[in-house]
Amino acid sequence: MTDWSGYIGLILQGALVTLELTLMGSVLAVIMAFVAGLGRVSRFMAVRALATTYIEFFRGTSIFVQLFWVYFVLPFAGVTLSPLQAGVLALGLNVGAYGAEVVRGAVKAIGREQREACVALNLTRGQAMRHVILPQALPLMLPTFGNNAIELLKGTAVVSLISLTDMTFQAQVVRAQTGSTLIPFAVILVLYFLMALAISTGMRWLERRVTRGLDGVRT
Numbered sequence: 652m653t654d655w656s657g658y659i660g661l662i663l664q665g666a667l668v669t670l671e672l673t674l675m676g677s678v679l680a681v682i683m684a685f686v687a688g689l690g691r692v693s694r695f696m697a698v699r700a701l702a703t704t705y706i707e708f709f710r711g712t713s714i715f716v717q718l719f720w721v722y723f724v725l726p727f728a729g730v731t732l733s734p735l736q737a738g739v740l741a742l743g744l745n746v747g748a749y750g751a752e753v754v755r756g757a758v759k760a761i762g763r764e765q766r767e768a769c770v771a772l773n774l775t776r777g778q779a780m781r782h783v784i785l786p787q788a789l790p791l792m793l794p795t796f797g798n799n800a801i802e803l804l805k806g807t808a809v810v811s812l813i814s815l816t817d818m819t820f821q822a823q824v825v826r827a828q829t830g831s832t833l834i835p836f837a838v839i840l841v842l843y844f845l846m847a848l849a850i851s852t853g854m855r856w857l858e859r860r861v862t863r864g865l866d867g868v869r870t
Contacts, residue, residue: 665821679743688754709748797854
């Protein structure tokens with residue numbers, strides 16, 4: 652009879668890699684979302700064009716292809732990344748492209764009255780964005796950012812294709828060694844669900860936190 656304790660431990664080790672990928676990928680995705688999203692509303696055409704190119708390229712191509720390019724093709728250009736670095740870069744850039752449109756839409760959703768008030772207060776564009784527009788736009792972004800974070804979590808499964816030992820990779824190893832498909836994939840199914848639930852709960856808490864005191868401010 653199979654002793655599953657060691658195999659479950661192997662999958663849990665992979666879950667730590669999945670968590671690491673999700674956290675680091677999310678940080679990169681948020682940075683790229685704000686950089687490209689604010690670039691899309693820039694008054695400079697070159698900045699808008701660059702941001703639009705990034706967004707459309709990463710939304711219009713497969714994450715599988717992006718991951719393979721980052722890991723297998725970049726070394727020909729002299730850039731060699733570890734599997735973890737390649738996974739974080741590909742996932743962060745991919746999800747960041749979707750997040751950029753969230754940022755752009757939220758910024759555009761802030762009413763004209765708020766912008767006119769900034770002009771009346773003699774605020775620069777940067778000051779208006781930092782102190783008035785973004786604090787009101789952030790609560791609009793958070794629900795979709797939460798969805799994006801969950802999509803990034805689920806997308807980490809693709810890194811098993813470059814032999815990064817995330818929990819999907821480890822589940823495949825366990826299946827190969829034990830001949831059982833049900834138990835290892837049932838375990839990672841539950842783990843993915845628990846991680847996604849934690850993200851959803853955390854984002855709802857953050858949304859309540861950042862909306863505190865904003866009632867009646869947005870128009």
